[in-house]
Amino acid sequence: MRAITVRAGRALYAAWGLVTLFVLSLLTLTLVTFVPGLRARRRACRMTARMLFALLGTPLRVNGAGHLANGPAVVVANHGSYLDGLILQGALPPTFAFVIKQEVRRVPLAHFVLRRIGSEFVDRHSAAGRLRDARRLVRRAAQHESLAFFPEGSFGPAPGLQAFKAGAFTSAARAGLPVVPVVIHGARSMLPADRWWLAPGRIAVDILPPARPETGRPEADAGALRRLAREAIAARLAEPDLVPAPDPVPVRTSDDLPAGSR
Numbered sequence: 001m002r003a004i005t006v007r008a009g010r011a012l013y014a015a016w017g018l019v020t021l022f023v024l025s026l027l028t029l030t031l032v033t034f035v036p037g038l039r040a041r042r043r044a045c046r047m048t049a050r051m052l053f054a055l056l057g058t059p060l061r062v063n064g065a066g067h068l069a070n071g072p073a074v075v076v077a078n079h080g081s082y083l084d085g086l087i088l089q090g091a092l093p094p095t096f097a098f099v100i101k102q103e104v105r106r107v108p109l110a111h112f113v114l115r116r117i118g119s120e121f122v123d124r125h126s127a128a129g130r131l132r133d134a135r136r137l138v139r140r141a142a143q144h145e146s147l148a149f150f151p152e153g154s155f156g157p158a159p160g161l162q163a164f165k166a167g168a169f170t171s172a173a174r175a176g177l178p179v180v181p182v183v184i185h186g187a188r189s190m191l192p193a194d195r196w197w198l199a200p201g202r203i204a205v206d207i208l209p210p211a212r213p214e215t216g217r218p219e220a221d222a223g224a225l226r227r228l229a230r231e232a233i234a235a236r237l238a239e240p241d242l243v244p245a246p247d248p249v250p251v252r253t254s255d256d257l258p259a260g261s262r
Contacts, residue, residue: 010199017198020055024048029109032116042094042117049090053203058186062091064207072144073180073210074172076229078161078237079150081187083203088148088182091205096148097140099168102129122167124153134167141175151226157194160242164230166222173221178210181232188239208232 031044053060068075075096077088085098098114102121105111114121120137123129141147149168152161172179183206190201211228213221234241 013200014197017056020052021198024052024055025109028113032113038118039094042096045089045113045117046092046094049086052086053090056198058190058201058203060087060090061204062207063204064209065091067180067207067209068093070178070210072141072146073178074141074146074168075148075180075182075207076151076164076168076233077148077182077184078233078239079152079155080159080184080239081155081191081193083187083191084150084155084184087184087187087203087205091182091207092148093146096146099137099147099149101153120147130167134170137167137171138174141171141177144175144177146177147171151229155188155193157192158242159188159239161230161234161237161239163243164226166226169222169226169229170218172225173213173218176213178212179225179229180210181208181229182206183208183233183236185238206236208236 028045028048031048032041035041035044050060072095075088075092077084085100088096088098098117098119100114100119100121102123104114105121111121120133120140122133122137137147147168151164151168153165155162169179171177184203185206186201186203189199190203191198209232211225211232213225215221215224
């Protein structure tokens, strides 16, 4: 009997989630169509995103928002669910442009909404496209616009933190902007890659202290920023690290050398 009750409760929650998503999607579409001004449209999307999670019974808990109070930045977050973009939309100030894979352009309504709030669409497959998009992102960052990335690029059904692509960190290093790591908790269990219906859960967002370019050499700074941001996210995220650490380089002592070489 208890199992039947649990299944019925989950089915009702899934239905409620679909209805809520549909209604708030229509509201968001209406607002971004008619509200004038980029900042105002972003505020509207932030409002509807926060409304969504409140109605789903998991109001967004955002910790460390003060780390974004010191001017433009590049935010990088882990990616494990279709909810992640909505979560960042609700958690970040309305000053951020989201960097989205260009495949989203094939989803007309999503593309329209994202374009109306100033998102950037990037090509992950063509070398020429990646170079063109990288230059455009660097220009936006150099104009001190805040950008938000999911540096893993995609997600799958298995939990874990994947390798980070370089684009976010190159943009930050060349523009001299800090990189702010963000950890999203709970989204994967609510809506993973291999399921289309919502399940009950709890979502929290940890905004971690920024890492800053230090050497003034973009290539070196980009590599350091990528390493520091990934280490910070991996340390706070309760999922496995899917990129194994490199084997340590053995240190040879005089005892390891052939007798004739000493």
